[in-house]
Amino acid sequence: MKFEHITLGQRVLFGAGRAAEHVAQEAARLGARNIMCITSEFERPFAEAALTLADVGLWHTDVVQHVPAETADKARKAASDAGIDLIVCVGGGSTTGLAKAVALTTGIPIVAVPTTYAGSEATNVWGLTENATKTTGVDDRVLPAAVVYDAELTLSLPVSLSVASGLNALAHCVDSLWAPRADPINQALAAEGIRALADGLPRIAADPSDLTGRETALYGAYLAAVSFASAGSGLHHKICHVLGGTFNLPHAETHATVLPYVVAFNGPAAPDAAARLAGALRAGLASAPAQEPGAEPAEDALALLNSLRGTLGAPTALRDYGFTEADIPEAVERILKVVPASNPAAATGENIGGLLRAALAGTEPTTRSAALAAAGAVQNGGTK
Ligand code: NAD
Numbered sequence: 001m002k003f004e005h006i007t008l009g010q011r012v013l014f015g016a017g018r019a020a021e022h023v024a025q026e027a028a029r030l031g032a033r034n035i036m037c038i039t040s041e042f043e044r045p046f047a048e049a050a051l052t053l054a055d056v057g058l059w060h061t062d063v064v065q066h067v068p069a070e071t072a073d074k075a076r077k078a079a080s081d082a083g084i085d086l087i088v089c090v091g092g093g094s095t096t097g098l099a100k101a102v103a104l105t106t107g108i109p110i111v112a113v114p115t116t117y118a119g120s121e122a123t124n125v126w127g128l129t130e131n132a133t134k135t136t137g138v139d140d141r142v143l144p145a146a147v148v149y150d151a152e153l154t155l156s157l158p159v160s161l162s163v164a165s166g167l168n169a170l171a172h173c174v175d176s177l178w179a180p181r182a183d184p185i186n187q188a189l190a191a192e193g194i195r196a197l198a199d200g201l202p203r204i205a206a207d208p209s210d211l212t213g214r215e216t217a218l219y220g221a222y223l224a225a226v227s228f229a230s231a232g233s234g235l236h237h238k239i240c241h242v243l244g245g246t247f248n249l250p251h252a253e254t255h256a257t258v259l260p261y262v263v264a265f266n267g268p269a270a271p272d273a274a275a276r277l278a279g280a281l282r283a284g285l286a287s288a289p290a291q292e293p294g295a296e297p298a299e300d301a302l303a304l305l306n307s308l309r310g311t312l313g314a315p316t317a318l319r320d321y322g323f324t325e326a327d328i329p330e331a332v333e334r335i336l337k338v339v340p341a342s343n344p345a346a347a348t349g350e351n352i353g354g355l356l357r358a359a360l361a362g363t364e365p366t367t368r369s370a371a372l373a374a375a376g377a378v379q380n381g382g383t384k
Contacts, residue, residue, distance in 0.1 A: 198284025267298025
């Protein structure tokens with residue numbers, strides 16, 4: 001084995017119903033005297049629950065998805081005007097993103113209390129949007145000092161959002177199997193994340209109040225983010241970044257829709273990763289389809305992923321989120337510029353166009369359709 005792996009330093013506290021106790025503990029450990037709570041108006045009740053044992057000097061609820069630069073500037077000014085020494089953010093990836101934007105320029109530490117499965121809380125990646133362009137960067141100052149996971153705060157997340165957000169987490173794991181800095185450590189974390197998500201998400205879809213399902217999914221989402229932060233963005237994230245940034249498609253739903261097409265595309269060229277994905281899905285799913293005799297690892301992995309998506313009622317077609325046939329040429333051009341050189345399958349205008357056409361229409365993703373796309377044969381999403 002020959003690899004170089006970086007483990008990010010962060011305290012992680014799990015405990016259903018214990019957010020208030022854990023936030024107070026971390027605030028004391030960090031010596032906080034003036035706390036700013038960042039949360040959206042909608043998420044504020046979760047924040048109030050998480051901060052019942054800590055004094056909040058400033059509530060800041062001006063949260064906007066994808067962190068517009070002017071929203072970040074307002075929050076930074078509010079923090080410095082008030083002499084804030086700790087940010088506690090409570091909410092989804094958009095809220096965590098705003099806290100990170102403040103930490104990026106001020107160095108103020110963050111305690112994050114996530115209420116979705118986006119996973120931003122466990123990465124040192126920040127994102128800001130200016131002039132309709134989303135820029136991301138890596139800086140250890142934005143990595144929260146502590147993360148407080150309390151599954152009770154996620155009970156209200158509707159099933160559709162839970163599924164999309166959970167598949168966004170699954171995509172972090174899958175891309176970590178073949179991303180540019182994939183290594184045995186982040187692949188092991190990713191595999192355990194896949195197992196946990198395949199276990200937890202169907203429980204949530206069956207019963208949104210299933211606390212064990214919620215907790216298992218949060219655990220999987222954390223592992224997903226840790227593996228992704230270490231392995232970097234693979235093809236899946238490069239595609240979704242273009243779709244979200246240029247065509248303004250919604251974050252979690254886009255990830256949830258595109259994932260099986262990327263597995264179909266890369267899987268045949270990455271049999272070890274596909275076998276690992278299949279093994280982890282099979283270990284997590286309560287009722288997994290048996291492996292077809294003679295099936296390649298990629299076919300097996302895709303069959304399991306399709307089965308999970310079916311159970312969850314996952315989003316299926318990008319056209320449902322505003323993407324159109326006319327957008328494909330620009331998307332292909334932008335994606336080809338950012339595909340990692342190490343991606344298992346060689347990307348071309350034709351095969352990325354075929355992948356997008358299939359995802360646009362919701363054509364059933366199969367390794368056969370990926371092979372046809374590679375030959376330039378998928379037109380208008382027309383193969384099954
Ligand atoms: P989000 O934060 O926009 O939340 C989606 C919706 O869910 C919002 O309306 C929110 O109010 C609501 N919500 C949150 N928690 C809830 C709960 N418990 N019950 C009911 N509703 C709830 O979306 P997201 O998918 O969590 O995050 C997406 C954002 O995070 C994107 O901007 C993405 O780029 C970013 N992100 C960043 C990283 C990173 O490493 N920097 C990683 C993943 C995602």
